[in-house]
Amino acid sequence: MAVIDLANPTRFLTLVNRVLPWLAALTIVLFAFGLTRAMSAPDDYQQGATVKIMFLHVPAAWLSMMGWGLMSVAALGTLVWRHPLADVAGKAAAPIGAAFTFICLVTGSLWGRPTWGTYWVWDARLTSVLVLFLLYLGVLALYWTAEDPGRGSRAAAVLTLVGAVNIPIIKFSVDWWNTLHQPASILRMGGSAIDPSILWPLLIMAVAFTLLFFALHLAAMRNEILRRRVRSMRIIQAQEVRA
């Protein structure tokens, strides 16, 4: 099957039905492995056992931004090529990205209280991630409330591309402004600042969460394609009743 064939929703559904069980199984295995390594990782010399929150918080933060990146590519597909599968991909990614951003905010807050002494500060990193969460809710509102799905999709695609400006702001906020949030310690010039005993479980958990994201995204895309089929069949049914 050529890659271009996947642009056909029926062929895409066939591929999803074939791939999804394997992807789900691999995700479960990686989570089991990652969580075992995370729970047996040593405590941080400063933060103690609270460093275990990092194994959730950091992957969720990465995926919150990756989700928006994926939606931005899909938005280009919707606005430039008007491909229906691009719109399906964008719509399916929005609630998943919002959920991971929510996990990032809540786990960050629960990590911040024992580490910084506060659940929340209005610093650039925390505020820009909160803005990302609100943007996700805005996109969802456009998708779910638009009377005409086509107009809703185009409006959501425009908001997605405008909101993409926020992604580099999140990434570089800790460098551009003086923040309570620590600067990058994994993806940085000069290599990771984290000890391998903690870094490896973190990377395994990050891969597990990424596979979970893609498994959920494929499943949600399949649901959205079926929902659109239901919608078109209901329109045909209504036209037949009227005729």
Add this chain to the structure above:
Amino acid sequence: MNLGPHADFIVAAYAVTVFVVAAMVAWVVLDYSAQRRILGDLEERGVTRRSQHKDSR
């Protein structure tokens, strides 16, 4: 495994994450079965999509 004096925060973080992930999994699974059921009902009533009309010609 000793989670130290801040065990409540660690347990709460994991509990929230498990709850949100479980909710997402439940959402895609339930939504899939709902869409399949509706499609099955429509097909039983003889409603077909335009592409199926073309295929049958």
